[in-house]
Amino acid sequence: MRPHTVAEAxxxxxxxxxxxxxxxxxLQSYYxxxxxxxxxxxxAEEPILFKDERYNALVGAIAEYLYKRWxxxxxxxxxxxxxxxLHEPWFPNVGDDPGLREYLTFASPPEFKSRNIMTDExxxxxxxxxxxxxDVMIRKDGCxxxxxxxxxxxxxxxxxxxx
Numbered sequence: 001m002r003p004h005t006v007a008e009a010x011x012x013x014x015x016x017x018x019x020x021x022x023x024x025x026x027l028q029s030y031y032x033x034x035x036x037x038x039x040x041x042x043x044a045e046e047p048i049l050f051k052d053e054r055y056n057a058l059v060g061a062i063a064e065y066l067y068k069r070w071x072x073x074x075x076x077x078x079x080x081x082x083x084x085x086l087h088e089p090w091f092p093n094v095g096d097d098p099g100l101r102e103y104l105t106f107a108s109p110p111e112f113k114s115r116n117i118m119t120d121e122x123x124x125x126x127x128x129x130x131x132x133x134x135d136v137m138i139r140k141d142g143c144x145x146x147x148x149x150x151x152x153x154x155x156x157x158x159x160x161x162x163x
Contacts, residue, residue, distance in 0.1 A: 006047050086115055
């Protein structure tokens with residue numbers, strides 16, 4: 001059964017469940033929630049703190065990233081706690097490649113970069129349905145649907161020629 005709150009996901013990690021699976025399942029629950037109130041409730045309770053401060057900051061970054069995209073008027077009060085920030089930069093799953101580290105430092109979303117977590121520009125994209133609100137439209141029957149990509153007219157293409 002999927003965790004229905006970020007706090008539940010973290011609690012299950014401390015009881016031996018794998019981090020990756022719990023966060024992926026929580027994100028699935030979050031993205032599939034059908035109402036703003038449900039999403040707000042999923043981030044409302046403060047998760048327990050891990051012994052590893054990197055994961056405390058990562059949970060804070062994930063929650064901030066989600067609320068800013070889906071429920072920007074409902075800030076979870078716990079995400080601003082000092083325990084949710086790192087003092088030194090962390091590059092998860094990256095070796096010592098200086099070029100990659102430089103790229104991630106540039107590409108990291110503000111919710112992660114402000115916590116010294118350097119990741120790519122879409123850190124939660126692995127979960128199905130993780131579309132930004134701007135890419136989702138609500139059909140008349142109330143279901144969410146991803147908007148179709150439309151190429152830009154040549155007159156408004158990017159300077160590098162890519163769409």
